[in-house]
Amino acid sequence: MKTRIHAIAGAIGLFMIFLFWTSTVLSELFGSYETVAAVKGWILYGMFILIPAMAIVGGSGMSLGAGRSESLVSAKKKRMPIIAANGILILLPMAFLLESKASAGNFDTIFYALQGVELIAGATNLTLMGLNMRDGIRLTGRSSQATSTTLLGREMVAHGTLALRLSKPAGFTFTPGQAIRLTIAPGSEKATGEARVLSIASAPHEPGITVITRLRDASDFKQALKGMPEGKELEIAGPLGNFTKDETQDRPTVFLAGGIGITPFLSMIRDADHSGQLTKTSLFYSNRTPADSAMLNELQDLDAANSGFQLVATMSDVGDSDDWSGETGWIDEAMLRRHLENLTGPIYYCVGPGAFVSAMADALTKAGVRKEDIRLEQFSGY
Numbered sequence: 001m002k003t004r005i006h007a008i009a010g011a012i013g014l015f016m017i018f019l020f021w022t023s024t025v026l027s028e029l030f031g032s033y034e035t036v037a038a039v040k041g042w043i044l045y046g047m048f049i050l051i052p053a054m055a056i057v058g059g060s061g062m063s064l065g066a067g068r069s070e071s072l073v074s075a076k077k078k079r080m081p082i083i084a085a086n087g088i089l090i091l092l093p094m095a096f097l098l099e100s101k102a103s104a105g106n107f108d109t110i111f112y113a114l115q116g117v118e119l120i121a122g123a124t125n126l127t128l129m130g131l132n133m134r135d136g137i138r139l140t141g142r143s144s145q146a147t148s149t150t151l152l153g154r155e156m157v158a159h160g161t162l163a164l165r166l167s168k169p170a171g172f173t174f175t176p177g178q179a180i181r182l183t184i185a186p187g188s189e190k191a192t193g194e195a196r197v198l199s200i201a202s203a204p205h206e207p208g209i210t211v212i213t214r215l216r217d218a219s220d221f222k223q224a225l226k227g228m229p230e231g232k233e234l235e236i237a238g239p240l241g242n243f244t245k246d247e248t249q250d251r252p253t254v255f256l257a258g259g260i261g262i263t264p265f266l267s268m269i270r271d272a273d274h275s276g277q278l279t280k281t282s283l284f285y286s287n288r289t290p291a292d293s294a295m296l297n298e299l300q301d302l303d304a305a306n307s308g309f310q311l312v313a314t315m316s317d318v319g320d321s322d323d324w325s326g327e328t329g330w331i332d333e334a335m336l337r338r339h340l341e342n343l344t345g346p347i348y349y350c351v352g353p354g355a356f357v358s359a360m361a362d363a364l365t366k367a368g369v370r371k372e373d374i375r376l377e378q379f380s381g382y
Helices: 002-030 034-067 071-103 109-140 220-227 261-275 295-306 333-340 354-366
Strands: 147-160 161-167 181-183 195-200 209-212 233-240 253-258 280-285 309-315 347-353 375-377
Touching: 002 034, 002 109, 034 071, 071 109, 071 347, 147 209, 147 347, 181 209, 181 220, 195 261, 209 220, 209 253, 209 261, 253 261, 261 280, 261 295, 261 347, 261 354, 280 295, 280 333, 295 309, 309 333, 309 347, 347 354, 354 375
Parallel strands: 253 280, 253 347, 280 309, 347 375
Antiparallel strands: 147 161, 147 233, 161 209, 181 195, 181 233
16 A cells, blocks of 8 residues: 555656656747736646655655665655755745746846756756656566466465465576566455566575465455465566675575565575585574474574574564573574674675564664665565
């Protein structure tokens, strides 16, 4: 819902600025002074639509981008302050000044100088908002060509957590850590056309594609996947995203996973294990209980078989009935120090719900880890 609100508000804002800009140019080229004055009055009243729309875009954009560090999100974040500054410091004051001068019939040199500033600021915002809209579409995977895939099987891998095995389309390649956009194909009984972006949990060498998703919401999409028969056709687009491991760095790696945030790390770990390069890697994996911990047994087996891999699983809500002897509580600086020789030496990759990602980023920063050594990816609604 938040993504949809962000997109709608952004489209309204872009459309309003486009109308302001084109009407200004056309009225100056082909209209009378009376037409120019009318346009300036219309633009001023239009600000009552534009300003709220842009406020919604900014607020929802910052919320959606919190805890995400991939390049497309970072680029959008860098543009947003420029768009806001142009709107508040230039476009809004110009709307008042130009309307005042136009209504008084004062079309002097100052009027046209101010209008030039307004047109430049408007063109700048049109360009930056267009780039943001393009990158937003890329993030959702809607710009990628969809191909058919088949549901090969599914299984519950934790409480309320479903793993889907899909056929791999011919020529499909990806880098561990990337995602796909999975769409319910036309002809399904329900949720036709519904889609989600899901991280790939399988490694590139595996014959199929595995994705893992929570079933804790009652969306038509999740319910359709839960009851879908094997052999059913679906659609995938991608691969998407660049939350991938930096292979050029010969430094220790620390993965911080909160709940379903384990999925991209599974792909990375399985790939490294397959190539014999699962070394200098620590995984801190936080869940409520062992029953909630997807693929925990596999990760424990990898921990036992690889001396260069360390699994630190922690449970935040274990009770007397849980047979758990490992770490408990939230991942924090103290826990990291118990298991890592040097907190500032590794590169950190963090994936999970927004609150988890924000907490980890704060803890690492306070512990002295440089921001450039922290990679973040926020999951929400999955």
